[in-house]
Amino acid sequence: MSLVIPILLGTAREGRQSEKAARFVLEHMQAREGIETLLIDPRDFLGSAQTKAMPTEAAKRWSQTMARADGLVIVTPEYNHGYPGELKLMLDQLYSEYAQKAVAICGVSEGWTGGVRVVKQLVGIVHTLKMYPIRNALYFPNVGTLFDAEGQITDDRYVEMTQTMLDELVWLAEALKQKRES
Numbered sequence: 037m038s039l040v041i042p043i044l045l046g047t048a049r050e051g052r053q054s055e056k057a058a059r060f061v062l063e064h065m066q067a068r069e070g071i072e073t074l075l076i077d078p079r080d081f082l083g084s085a086q087t088k089a090m091p092t093e094a095a096k097r098w099s100q101t102m103a104r105a106d107g108l109v110i111v112t113p114e115y116n117h118g119y120p121g122e123l124k125l126m127l128d129q130l131y132s133e134y135a136q137k138a139v140a141i142c143g144v145s146e147g148w149t150g151g152v153r154v155v156k157q158l159v160g161i162v163h164t165l166k167m168y169p170i171r172n173a174l175y176f177p178n179v180g181t182l183f184d185a186e187g188q189i190t191d192d193r194y195v196e197m198t199q200t201m202l203d204e205l206v207w208l209a210e211a212l213k214q215k216r217e218s
Contacts, residue, residue, distance in 0.1 A: 046112025046123035054144040058111035102133035107209035114154035138208040150175025
């Protein structure tokens with residue numbers, strides 16, 4: 037079964053370190069058979085970091101992307117124990133397009149927690165959007181040293197942890213897709 041699972045980067049800020057984690061997950065998703073994926077950059081929908089609503093054409097593109105998707109991966113930094121405003125704008129733009137879809141959440145932080153607080157907050161948000169978060173979140177702590185200057189991960193354990201997350205996401209996305217199609 038072929039699945040469409042985009043990756044939503046949670047911030048449009050300059051110098052964002054979470055993009056390294058998102059590209060790492062993207063690389064592993066692209067290597068798997070049966071998954072069509074792309075990296076969704078909020079800059080392409082909202083412009084730079086901002087707090088106003090998404091322009092109409094961008095909203096239509098985001099709606100079409102999620103209507104076609106079977107699931108979603110969110111890779112977001114934790115800012116002051118919360119999530120970026122751009123991610124809130126992206127998530128709040130839609131509702132019905134998210135229903136009955138699997139979601140994996142990856143937290144990113146400069147500190148040792150790896151974004152555990154932002155992941156916990158987002159679980160409640162995605163439940164409200166009628167999405168099903170998987171149990172195996174992925175945490176990227178100490179992002180400044182976890183990735184080298186070229187954006188390559190420095191800890192080989194993340195390959196296995198990413199595969200575990202993707203295995204669970206694919207399993208749930210397939211089950212929910214079958215349910216939606218029946």
